[in-house]
Amino acid sequence: MTDAPAARRGIPGATVARLPVYLRALGALAATGVDTVSSEELAEAAGVRSAKLRKDLSYLGSYGVRGVGYDVVRLREEIARELGLQHDWAVAIVGMGNLGHALAAYSGFATRGFRVAWLVDEDPAIIGRTIAGLTVISFDDLASEPPQGVIGVIATPPTAAQAVADRLVDMGVHSILNFAPCVLNVPDGVEVRKVDLATELQILAFHEQHTREEIDGIADLAPVVEEPKEATS
Amino acid sequence: MTDAPAARRGIPGATVARLPVYLRALGALAATGVDTVSSEELAEAAGVRSAKLRKDLSYLGSYGVRGVGYDVVRLREEIARELGLQHDWAVAIVGMGNLGHALAAYSGFATRGFRVAWLVDEDPAIIGRTIAGLTVISFDDLASEPPQGVIGVIATPPTAAQAVADRLVDMGVHSILNFAPCVLNVPDGVEVRKVDLATELQILAFHEQHTREEIDGIADLAPVVEEPKEATS
DNA sequence: TAGATTGTTAATCGATTAACAATC
DNA sequence: TAGATTGTTAATCGATTAACAATC
Structure with missing residues (x-):
């Protein structure tokens, strides 16, 4: 019935949280004079998979051109608008x-x-x-x-x-x-x-500890006695 | 075959990210001299649902007592250990x-x-x-x-x-x-x-804008013309 | 037209939640 | 024992991913 962009309402939270990242990447591209970018390239710059990027952008509307990609300036404006960043x-x-x-x-x-x-x-x-x-x-x-x-x-x-x-x-x-x-x-x-x-550091500590355990060898934690191996097969 | 705590491996990322929050809440409880806490109370203090808390804690092992709750000091130690915080x-x-x-x-x-x-x-x-x-x-x-x-x-x-x-x-x-x-x-x-x-602020800006739209009335954005309603059913 | 790339579908994966049997 | 609360199950929800038809 209407031409209005599809899903103005109901952009998933995970998507909203990534829009600023895309905005930043687009800003960097615009600064270097690039005017068209594919989902593959932009995803690379934003550190996500291209499928995820396209899905995210699809919630805003249809601002890409098949076979070509996205207009950097245009997409940047659309994302800024969606985030409410037309004004400071x-x-x-x-x-x-x-x-x-x-x-x-x-x-x-x-x-x-x-x-x-x-x-x-x-x-x-x-x-x-x-x-x-x-x-x-x-x-x-x-x-x-x-x-x-x-x-x-x-x-x-x-x-x-x-x-x-x-x-x-x-x-x-x-x-x-x-x-x-x-x-x-x-x-x-x-x-x-x-x-x-401090929470961020504690989450890193978790990973650091578990990386460390792998490096040191799990043997220290649960000493493995090697069974005398049968020479079969 | 073994008494060792169930799932040492494979604690979900979302759970790991919440353990520091529980740790902090337990620290506050310990400081006020509380020595036992139910999942309901601890969840309240941590700002999560009790079912989520219990599920999270179940990945660490079985440190609660049915009908009683969790020993504050003990649970705190277990979480600290899991996060690798026995030492600085x-x-x-x-x-x-x-x-x-x-x-x-x-x-x-x-x-x-x-x-x-x-x-x-x-x-x-x-x-x-x-x-x-x-x-x-x-x-x-x-x-x-x-x-x-x-x-x-x-x-x-x-x-x-x-x-x-x-x-x-x-x-x-x-x-x-x-x-x-x-x-x-x-x-x-x-x-x-x-x-x-800045990303955090931009995410807030999104919500701020959308809250604002609701307050100002959606009518401004997409004027709705009411169809003359048929009186059937 | 041929080649490229989007937008969308459907499948998969992971996280949340409610409910309750187990058990202190 | 009766009451309380955990630990776990199963259902639901939301997010990610691969694949591809639509289309520039």
Whole structure:
């Protein structure tokens, strides 16, 4: 009945999580002047299988040309649009410790659609200081400017994180990136993604240990006594 | 034939990735003096469903007691052992920009089984400086001390990341945490986990946009003309 | 047209969940 | 024993993959 792109609704979560990777790869291609790319090439650049890439892109609509490939600029725009990156998003970082400080100065945000707009801390010794060109404000100051469509970043110690999340939610924030190693409880409709640095290392430790066991030989763990082998066959 | 715990091999990846979360929750419980916990309570603390928790734990063996629950200290030890956290792991951080600097000073590593042992940069202006109590060394310096069973952390700009990964792999590192927004190519047997901060925000932007569309009303996007409804059935 | 590559189908694989028998 | 809770089964769900018909 309609020409509208097929599945606007219901893009699988796993696909959404990969769109930024494709976007980045397309940006790199565009920078080098490439204007058409096949699913095979783009998949290679993004570190995925081409079948997966094509399936992912098919959820956005039909932006490729059979026998030719994808127009780099066009596809990049479509993905950016799907992710809501036609305009920049404002970000509020709460917690100006080591990590918050580094995030405030991180250049990778600005180049990929985000503008760090507020730095927040509760420590009077830190409020008022200038970090990365911004003045650190208190939570009350933040609440006084209504942060519309802001993404909140929590970089406080875990003990403070839930209270911070509660205040952000009260202000109308419904997207939160949490660096504090703890579980946050938020109402329905609020999206929390978490980045836990120590957890990432612990997952690597698991693999490191198991690689190590293979190298050292499993014999150490469960000494194998070789049966005298029959000379048959 | 044997009493040995069932599935030592073949713990699903999704389960491994959750074990650190359980470990953290158990640590918090132990700190408050709780000595027994049910799957329902622990799941609540870890932010998962109890059925998932029990299934995850069943891969490690049978450490619960029916009708009672899990011994907090015991379970914590078993998970730590499974993850390879009986001893600390040494970490080498490469790239002493904002992020590398913050990671070097991050207190969350030490408390969860990791010791930042080397800070590496290639900039002569940075080599020799002291950061978080450690002297920044060059790559050649790092290569001279053979880093056994080290976990490598890459916090360089994306342009340098592949070369850094290659050098780490040459030194025998086979577990890498990559903060540079780029795809790393490594040989089989080397495990790379990646943390891309801007990607996390872009995923949130997707949800933020779609939440916003719902609030603003979908009518704006695809004006619906109501068909005069037949009064049948 | 012939060659190339997309978009989609169908099969497979892995992860989640509910339910409950086993058992403390 | 009666009540509680684990460990496991079986069903469901979602994601990945290979293969290929559609089509530029």
